[in-house]
Amino acid sequence: MASQSSPQSVHDFTVKDAMGNDVDLSIYKGKVLMIVNVASNCGANGINFTELTQLYEKYKNQGFEILAFPCTQLGFQEPGSSEEIVELARTRFKAEYTIFDKVEVNDRDGRVVERHTPLTSPISVEYDVKKLLGIA
Template sequence: MGATSSVYENSSVHDFTVKDSSGKDVNLSIYEGKVLLIVNVASKCGLTNSNYTQLTELYRKYKDKGFVILAFPCNQFLKQEPGPIEETVQYVCERFSAEYPIFGKVKVNGTEATPLYKYLKANSGGYMGASIKWNFTKFLISKKGKVIRRVGPRTEPLSLEDDIQKALEEP
């Protein structure tokens, strides 16, 4: 992990540009001053219903206080996000009333992993840093763009509520 983490040592999430679901560049600096929850998502996973339902609940509760969820569809885990991005966005918006940004599909592992996910993995510490294990891995990001906490797929989004509240209270 040494070389990877040193590359991103002085960076923040706000230094990255990603593609939205229409393929347009989005500079994540637009989220400076916001608390973020970055999640790799999939529509056909056994964890889909509970995660998306709770993500929508969290977003509705805290969006007016400076909280944003950034959802990144990923097809790397048993091909559980197989269709075109337009289908994913439609499904998530209709089925789970998602109002938060859903970005273009990404790779979160391997040599083709998006730079944002390389940064997240390198800066989340702990034994999980080397790779993303499954869909719905969550990264809580401070208003300054730094990783506060990483949790695994089976950690329910609502269990992060105390951490989200603390992060929102930070200057």
């Protein structure tokens, strides 16, 4: 996943999108990023996908991006293919934010502003998003 041997920030990584294409995360420099693990079979997925879509719609024009990374690692709650995950997110939850290929989430490289539990409602972190956008 890393594009350099000693990354200093998330912008130093290149990752695969859901279609298998390389995405250099430096394209997100200057944006406020919410990097989130998603799982279709997680009990909270309906509300989380819905609230992620609400946050994205509300702040995308102010420099806010959501980078969603499906992961099977935590309780095997994401059995679908990357294409199936994108289809579900787009059709059922109207997600327009970027959904990447499946990853393992236990890597700690990069600078993290906040960490939240899987049960944290995306709307509950809206203040953090606004603060980072400079509108709080």
